[in-house]
Amino acid sequence: MKLQARELRWQVPHSGTARSIVEDVSLHVAEGELVGLIGPNGSGKSTVLRMIYRILRPAAGAVSVDGRDVWRMSARDTARLMAVLAQENGGEFEFSVREVVSMGRTPHKSAFARDDQRDIDIVHAAMLRVGVLQLAERSFATLSGGEKQRVLMARALAQQAGLLVLDEPTNHLDVRYQFEIMNLVRSLGVTAIAALHELHIAAHYCDRLYLLENGRLAASGTPAEVLTAEHIAGVYGVRAAIRLHPRSGRPHIEFMPDEPV
Numbered sequence: 368m369k370l371q372a373r374e375l376r377w378q379v380p381h382s383g384t385a386r387s388i389v390e391d392v393s394l395h396v397a398e399g400e401l402v403g404l405i406g407p408n409g410s411g412k413s414t415v416l417r418m419i420y421r422i423l424r425p426a427a428g429a430v431s432v433d434g435r436d437v438w439r440m441s442a443r444d445t446a447r448l449m450a451v452l453a454q455e456n457g458g459e460f461e462f463s464v465r466e467v468v469s470m471g472r473t474p475h476k477s478a479f480a481r482d483d484q485r486d487i488d489i490v491h492a493a494m495l496r497v498g499v500l501q502l503a504e505r506s507f508a509t510l511s512g513g514e515k516q517r518v519l520m521a522r523a524l525a526q527q528a529g530l531l532v533l534d535e536p537t538n539h540l541d542v543r544y545q546f547e548i549m550n551l552v553r554s555l556g557v558t559a560i561a562a563l564h565e566l567h568i569a570a571h572y573c574d575r576l577y578l579l580e581n582g583r584l585a586a587s588g589t590p591a592e593v594l595t596a597e598h599i600a601g602v603y604g605v606r607a608a609i610r611l612h613p614r615s616g617r618p619h620i621e622f623m624p625d626e627p628v
């Protein structure tokens with residue numbers, strides 16, 4: 368499955384005119400690629416992803432999956448193609464973990480249909496895969512931030528979509544689960560786009576990166592091309608020394624926050 372976004376723009380009203388939050392962002396994710404969207408707080412990562420997963424309608428531009436415009440499809444058809452891991456939205460709160468993960472099966476069932484044995488098996492396997500099976504009967508509301516994040520990942524897995532859209536998938540996770548979730552995403556072999564804060568995660572896991580600054584693309588390319596000392600200083604305002612791993616060619620970043628940029 369491949370994703371293409373062309374010249375996306377999103378605006379908010381501002382003093383009688385419109386202020387652009389995202390402007391002229393084009394990106395693509397090829398079949399089986401894991402692409403990272405990075406950039407400082409407020410640079411527009413979530414806004415771009417929301418236009419992709421059909422929550423925010425772009426003021427200009429288009430999003431297509433395998434050549435089909437997502438904004439011309441029903442929400443249900445989109446959900447069969449793409450699974451979304453966004454931050455919890457509150458809708459999960461009155462449900463058990465098993466029920467939240469079962470919601471991933473909804474796009475595949477007719478209205479009010481109960482889970483059949485196949486759905487039950489898929490939900491079980493998804494919980495097992497992210498290590499939340501022992502939490503299955505717990506109320507979602509009582510979980511820690513990291514446990515919630517893993518349950519939401521299990522729900523995305525249960526959806527069995529060919530495209531994963533991940534908004535800060537490692538948020539709340541300790542270092543072990545950060546690596547586990549990213550290893551899991553990579554092992555699935557599906558097409559994926561992820562907004563990421565941790566640059567070492569982006570460097571290690573992503574095939575390509577897009578760097579956003581104030582709602583516009585500042586750079587794109589391989590991790591070695593994007594995660595340069597110049598880009599990190601220019602966009603994040605932090606000095607960094609970069610070493611490329613001799614075999615993988617992936618950047619290793621050493622931040623030097625006490626040094627002037």
Ligand SMILES: Nc1ncnc2c1ncn2[C@@H]1O[C@H](COP(=O)(O)OP(=O)(O)OP(=O)(O)O)[C@@H](O)[C@H]1O
Pocket residue numbers: 379388406407408409410411412413414415
């Ligand atoms: N409805 C809105 N009205 C006004 N401003 C908005 C609205 N939605 C988002 N913004 C602003 O747009 C900018 C981009 O927000 P967005 O959440 O996309 O950034 P982000 O890169 O995902 O940030 P973070 O890393 O902090 O999660 C922010 O400055 C935010 O305050």
